[in-house]
Structure formats: C-alpha cells, structure tokens
Amino acid sequence: MKALVWHGRNDVRIDNVPDPAITDTNDIILKVTSTAICGSDLHILDGMVPTMEKGDILGHEFMGEVVAAGKNVRKFRPGDRVVVPFTIACGHCEYCNDTLYSLCDNSNPNPEMARANLGHSVSGIFGYSHMLGGFDGGQAEYVRVPYADVGPVKVPESLSDDQSLFLSDIFPxxxxxxxxxxxxxxxxxxxxxxxxxxxxxxxxxxxxxxxxxxxxxxxxxxxxxxxxxxxxxxxxxxxxxxxxxxxxxxxxxxxxxxxxxxxxxxxxxxxxxxxxxxxxxxxxxxxxxxxxxxxxxxxxxxxxxxxxxxxxxxxxxxxxxxxxxxxxxxxxxxGQTHVQRYLQPLLKKIEEGLIDPGFIITHRMKLEDAPQAYEIFKKKKDNCIKVVLTP
Missing domain, CATH: 3.40.50.720 (NAD(P)-binding Rossmann-like Domain)
Incomplete structure (x- = not known):
C-alpha cells in the first residue's frame, strides 16, 4: 500500500509499504477514506518530536471502512464506516475507568521510553513517535486499529466524511x-x-x-x-x-x-x-x-x-x-484529549445540526500529494487552514 513516511526533519515521502495485518484479536483493519494533516504533525516535520524513526507512517486524524476484524471485536464488522480517536486506550485501566483515556496505562507498548521523556507513560497515539507507541498512522491506504471496541465510533450514513472526520481529534x-x-x-x-x-x-x-x-x-x-x-x-x-x-x-x-x-x-x-x-x-x-x-x-x-x-x-x-x-x-x-469521552456527545451535536466541523476545510488533495500538502499547510500558502487527503 501507499503511505506517508517520515525520513527525517522536513523530509516526508509517499512510499510503498507492507499492508497492515491483524496482530491481536481486538484489532480492526481500516480502509482509509479520509485523513487530515494536523498542526501537531508539523512538530514532527520540524524535528521537534523525539524518538521518531525513519520509516514511521504519519497521521492521527483519519476515518474509513472496516475491511477486517479480529475475532474478539464486538462493535464492528466489515463494511462499517468508523472514525478513530487519535489516542489509543485499553478501556479498563484506572485512567480509562475515570474517562481519562489519553492517560491510559496499557495502550503504549513502549512505557519506559515514555517515562524517560515524560516522567510517566501515557496512551499510545497513532503516527506520533515511538515513545507514544510506534503505531503506524492513518495517512495511508490502510491502517491497523487496536482496542477497536474501545476507540472508534460508527458513523451514520447521513453524515459525510467532511462532517465526521474531525471527531478523530480537533473537534474533541x-x-x-x-x-x-x-x-x-x-x-x-x-x-x-x-x-x-x-x-x-x-x-x-x-x-x-x-x-x-x-x-x-x-x-x-x-x-x-x-x-x-x-x-x-x-x-x-x-x-x-x-x-x-x-x-x-x-x-x-x-x-x-x-x-x-x-x-x-x-x-x-x-x-x-x-x-x-x-x-x-x-x-x-x-x-x-x-x-x-x-x-x-x-x-x-x-x-x-x-x-x-x-x-x-x-x-x-x-x-x-x-x-x-x-x-x-x-x-x-x-492535556492530550480524552477523545473517547466526547465522541458520542459531539457526534450528536453534528447530527442535530448544531455544528458542521467541515467548515474549516480549505484544501482537498490526494494522498500521493501529501508531501506537497505538508508544504502548503506549514507555510500557509494559498490561504490554507486545513487539508484533507483522500487515498
């Protein structure tokens, strides 16, 4: 598949990489239909985020269609449209039980790396360094989503990707x-x-x-x-x-x-x-x-x-x-956002017409144009406020 890959400071490229596979019975595989560039992605581009490695796939704002599900996944089946929180949470630790999902004790597989940089481990985050889990991000054609029953929310057919996508991060x-x-x-x-x-x-x-x-x-x-x-x-x-x-x-x-x-x-x-x-x-x-x-x-x-x-x-x-x-x-x-806490209440606000978060989109580009999109977004060219990429 094609994905946006980090090669170093100010160097991101579209590469061919292996397709993701289910590695845990609670995983789903998502075919990405929309993904966005976040302002915090620019921190990675500018070399401010430690523990990035060459070959890391970027992107933490994304949604798409479920194409495969692990045998223990109960909420979703292939064909469902879902939007995915950028924070990854186990759903049953002390912090998740208190709805402090971005502080999850269990979702980061590299807790010692996080402690060395932050004092404690926090939740894993898609596409955002190895101290936050080394998870492949969603600026790609496909992505593996762990703890699927805890994070993603099903999107009703009445809502477009533009209306739903920003539940992944910036609206919450x-x-x-x-x-x-x-x-x-x-x-x-x-x-x-x-x-x-x-x-x-x-x-x-x-x-x-x-x-x-x-x-x-x-x-x-x-x-x-x-x-x-x-x-x-x-x-x-x-x-x-x-x-x-x-x-x-x-x-x-x-x-x-x-x-x-x-x-x-x-x-x-x-x-x-x-x-x-x-x-x-x-x-x-x-x-x-x-x-x-x-x-x-x-x-x-x-x-x-x-x-x-x-x-x-x-x-x-x-x-x-x-x-x-x-x-x-x-x-x-x-703090980082406890996205899972807000998904259903904010989805309801969108459904009721109280807000349409898509108003911030200024640029729509293809995934293969992502390096150019990063350049436009970073330098605020062409009156750019928000870029959405489609694989």
Missing part, C-alpha cells in the same frame, strides 16, 4: 479546551491561535455559554474565518506589538476570564527579541518549545482566571512568568 480537542477553560455563562474567553483547533475551540466556547470570544492570530484568513464564521472579536498580532494592552482595552482592564492556548510549541514571538530568538533556533535547528503564547496568556488573564492548554508542547519551555501565575492565583488545565 477544541471542545475539551473550552471545557477545561471552565467557562461560566457570560464569560469573556480569549483564544490564541485561529487554526483548526482554535476555530473549534471558539465554536465550543459559544456552546458552553461564553458572552464574548476574542480570537488572536497573525494570519489574515484565519482571523477572517474566526470573525465572519465564528463571530469572534479579533486581534491581529501583526498590527499590535502588545497583545496585553489590547486585551486590557477590550476588557476595561480586567482581562479575559478564560484563556485558551490553541498554538502550542511553535508559537512565534511578537517582538523584535522574540523574532530574533525564533530565527536563531531555526538556524541552529534547536527543537525547543516557544513560550510566547503562554507569556501573553499568563500576563493577560484576569486574576483567579483559568488557562486552558490544548496546544502541544514538547520538552522544556523557558521564560514562563510563573511568579505572575502564582500571585494572580491562575488555574491551569491541560
């Missing part, structure tokens, strides 16, 4: 980000990053009762989508050197009640110093997480406010104003 991620922000009815919510997760976090903030949503970015087409589709107020960081001052003006000096970081490790500085630091890291190929959004959130959030972090960070993050966070009594909530 945006929703959990808003939930973690502890939004009360009438709150002002600030969202840093108007990419796909940010857009869905904005939509979710409205669902949870926000009175105002302020979207912060420097990419015109993302800001336009946030303003015109999601009805958010916007701050363009290209026009403003100081996000803090703008937020203070917009909130009468109080600051947002809740702040969401939908950017993560590859935020760019909005000052001369920040831009110089970014350039130096790029020249030296230093895979360090950048703190600029965290700095802005901590300084701008109201006293006793909540900071929600769905954006992915890898390794160390320096220059965090921790004193401000402590003295302002901020609450931090973060």
């Amino acid at each position: 991620t945006g929703y959990m980000a808003a939930e973690n922000a502890d939004i009360n009815r009438g709150d002002t919510v600030a969202v840093w990053g108007c990419g796909p997760v940010g857009q869905l976090a904005i939509q979710s903030a409205w669902m949870l009762g926000a009175a105002r949503v302020i979207a912060i970015d420097n990419v015109p087409e993302r800001l336009s989508l946030a303003k015109n589709y999601s009805l958010a107020e916007t701050i363009n960081t290209t026009d403003r050197d100081d996000v803090y001052e703008e937020l203070m003006e917009m909130t009468n000096g109080k600051g947002p009640d809740c702040c969401i970081d939908a950017v993560g490790a590859e935020a760019h500085g909005d000052t001369m110093v920040g831009k110089a630091i970014d350039k130096t890291k790029e020249i030296l190929q230093l895979p360090m997480s950048r703190p600029y959004v965290l700095q802005q959130m901590i300084m701008g959030c109201k006293k006793a406010g909540t900071v929600s972090i769905p954006g992915v960070y890898i390794g160390m993050v320096n220059e965090i104003p921790f004193g401000a966070a402590m003295n302002k009594a901020l609450t931090f909530r973060m």
Whole structure:
C-alpha cells in the first residue's frame, strides 16, 4: 500500500509499504477514506518530536471502512464506516475507568521510553513517535486499529466524511479546551491561535455559554474565518506589538476570564527579541518549545482566571512568568484529549445540526500529494487552514 513516511526533519515521502495485518484479536483493519494533516504533525516535520524513526507512517486524524476484524471485536464488522480517536486506550485501566483515556496505562507498548521523556507513560497515539507507541498512522491506504471496541465510533450514513472526520481529534480537542477553560455563562474567553483547533475551540466556547470570544492570530484568513464564521472579536498580532494592552482595552482592564492556548510549541514571538530568538533556533535547528503564547496568556488573564492548554508542547519551555501565575492565583488545565469521552456527545451535536466541523476545510488533495500538502499547510500558502487527503 501507499503511505506517508517520515525520513527525517522536513523530509516526508509517499512510499510503498507492507499492508497492515491483524496482530491481536481486538484489532480492526481500516480502509482509509479520509485523513487530515494536523498542526501537531508539523512538530514532527520540524524535528521537534523525539524518538521518531525513519520509516514511521504519519497521521492521527483519519476515518474509513472496516475491511477486517479480529475475532474478539464486538462493535464492528466489515463494511462499517468508523472514525478513530487519535489516542489509543485499553478501556479498563484506572485512567480509562475515570474517562481519562489519553492517560491510559496499557495502550503504549513502549512505557519506559515514555517515562524517560515524560516522567510517566501515557496512551499510545497513532503516527506520533515511538515513545507514544510506534503505531503506524492513518495517512495511508490502510491502517491497523487496536482496542477497536474501545476507540472508534460508527458513523451514520447521513453524515459525510467532511462532517465526521474531525471527531478523530480537533473537534474533541477544541471542545475539551473550552471545557477545561471552565467557562461560566457570560464569560469573556480569549483564544490564541485561529487554526483548526482554535476555530473549534471558539465554536465550543459559544456552546458552553461564553458572552464574548476574542480570537488572536497573525494570519489574515484565519482571523477572517474566526470573525465572519465564528463571530469572534479579533486581534491581529501583526498590527499590535502588545497583545496585553489590547486585551486590557477590550476588557476595561480586567482581562479575559478564560484563556485558551490553541498554538502550542511553535508559537512565534511578537517582538523584535522574540523574532530574533525564533530565527536563531531555526538556524541552529534547536527543537525547543516557544513560550510566547503562554507569556501573553499568563500576563493577560484576569486574576483567579483559568488557562486552558490544548496546544502541544514538547520538552522544556523557558521564560514562563510563573511568579505572575502564582500571585494572580491562575488555574491551569491541560492535556492530550480524552477523545473517547466526547465522541458520542459531539457526534450528536453534528447530527442535530448544531455544528458542521467541515467548515474549516480549505484544501482537498490526494494522498500521493501529501508531501506537497505538508508544504502548503506549514507555510500557509494559498490561504490554507486545513487539508484533507483522500487515498
């Protein structure tokens, strides 16, 4: 089969690789019908994720048709359309029993590798390094899905792939980000990053009762989508050197009640110093997480406010104003998404017409064009916000 394969930093290629096979009685094999490029895939492309190996198949946002099932699989049979959570969970450990699926104790076959990098093992993730299991990803024609009765959800025929695909990651991620922000009815919510997760976090903030949503970015087409589709107020960081001052003006000096970081490790500085630091890291190929959004959130959030972090960070993050966070009594909530917890409730919202997550798709391309798609997405060419690939 054809699959997108990692060969090194900024080097991904379509290769012919062996077809996946059932290796456990709880596996299914999926013929992929739609798969997407996630912003966190760019962390892999940029060499920020440790324990990647040449030959790894990428991709953790995918759905498709079941073509084979292990003998112990009860939920699915060949022919079913399913969407698959990016986090892999066993369904019966302490964390799964508490619906904290991304912290599963059993789904990562490389726990020692994870502990060396993270302190503890967390759940396996498709296509996202060997410390997170070394599982083949779904940017491929076929993929093996373990723990099938725990993860995937059947998609009704009434819903298209475009409507369903983002249940795999970014819709639950945006929703959990808003939930973690502890939004009360009438709150002002600030969202840093108007990419796909940010857009869905904005939509979710409205669902949870926000009175105002302020979207912060420097990419015109993302800001336009946030303003015109999601009805958010916007701050363009290209026009403003100081996000803090703008937020203070917009909130009468109080600051947002809740702040969401939908950017993560590859935020760019909005000052001369920040831009110089970014350039130096790029020249030296230093895979360090950048703190600029965290700095802005901590300084701008109201006293006793909540900071929600769905954006992915890898390794160390320096220059965090921790004193401000402590003295302002901020609450931090973060983590990889417990996707399985949200699948049925969010699927219901889509079926009821409360949201169509497909609004973020700007580019549809063939799987064989995936290297070009990564280039377009990374460099935000052609007003690109989200790419969906079809094998």
